Amino acid sequence: MMSLADGEVRRSEEWFLHKDGTPFPVDATVAPIVRDGTRIGAVVVFHDSRARRAAQARDKLLVSALEAVANGIVITDPDARVEWVNPAFEQLTGFRREEALGRKPAELVKSGLQDQSFYEEMWRTILAGRTWRGEVVNKKRDGSLYNEELIINPVLDDTGTIRHYVGIKQDITARKRMEAELHNLASTDPLTGLPNRRHFLATLEQEAARKRRSPEVSASLLMLDLDHFKLVNDTHGHAAGDMVLRRFAVLLRDSLRKTDLAGRLGGEEFAVLLIGTDLDSAAEFAERLRCEFDAERVVIEGQSIHTTVSVGVTALRQDDPSADDALARADMALYQAKAEGRNRVERA
Secondary structure, X not given: OHHHHHOOOEEEEEEEEOOOOOEEEEEEEEEEEEEOOEEEEEEEEEEEOHHHHXXXXXXXXXXXXXXXXXXXXXXXXXXXXXXXXXXXXXXXXXXXXXXXXXXXXXXXXXXXXXXXXXXXHHHHHHHOOOOXXXXXXXXXXOOOEEEEEEEEEEEEOOOOOEEEEEEEEEEOHHHHHHHHXXXXXXXXXXXXXXXXXXXXXXXXXXXXXXXXXXXXXXXXXXXXXXXXXXXXXXXXXXXXHHHHHHHHHHHHHHXXXXXXXXXXEEOOEEEEEEEOOOHHHHHHHHHHHHHHHHXXXXXXXXXXXXXXXXXXXXXXXXXXXOHHHHHHHHHHHHHHHHHOOOOOEEEO
């Protein structure tokens, strides 16, 4: 026996047979017995290794599964230092496993676009032993940003102590882009690119509610209608009419501040919401816009098309039950501008 010859402890895997002839694996350990410096024998220990082998096979299967999944997976210690990542994590973030090991995910992918309260809430959840789910904008190794759906699950031992964190990461950039495109389609007028009627009226209602809560805030509403627009379509064609509408939309956008909103309500009818603007200032704005459009000419196929705009102006009031009241007043003022000869501004 080699252990008696050289005094080394040896371990090996062997196969034994049950009484019925069925083979089973065992772990064998051979250790020399030494007395007064002399090896006088050996102890041989056999241990049924079926449970260990089954556990190893199960662990290998789980690792193979984690290696194969499309979602990025990262396992950290209780201090959030990376112990393992799968290939999908490497592909998603651009960081190789060797670069990630021992570092915190925040050191690798944090974009800085989430505020401190976001991370405080996340840590409160996982430190309490609960699973956290959320969406986050993270940064790849090359500096590019991506949207990520993230699940962090604490792994607790039998005493309830957190031993690991498992993070599951899914790239949802394409989905978020599609959602934004769908929202844009649902809220934007396709011809002019301005907010459509639904979007504009929803924003107007929000501002009217804010006025009811805070009487010190001011806002004004303009209703605008292009004069004799049907004649433009009948004389020059609908393509020319569309050009006039698009040109007027550009003029509107270029005249507004970032806090203001213009929308196309339908046909040749537009509306403007001026935030922080009283009635007098809104009327002055409307008059400047009217003059600028009066000076505009749209040329199509060598023909110069001149169109004017009539405007009704009103201020949002605290006692307005809803935005509909402001709309009705602005519409009444617009009707008055039309009745007085068009190409003018009236207030209500």
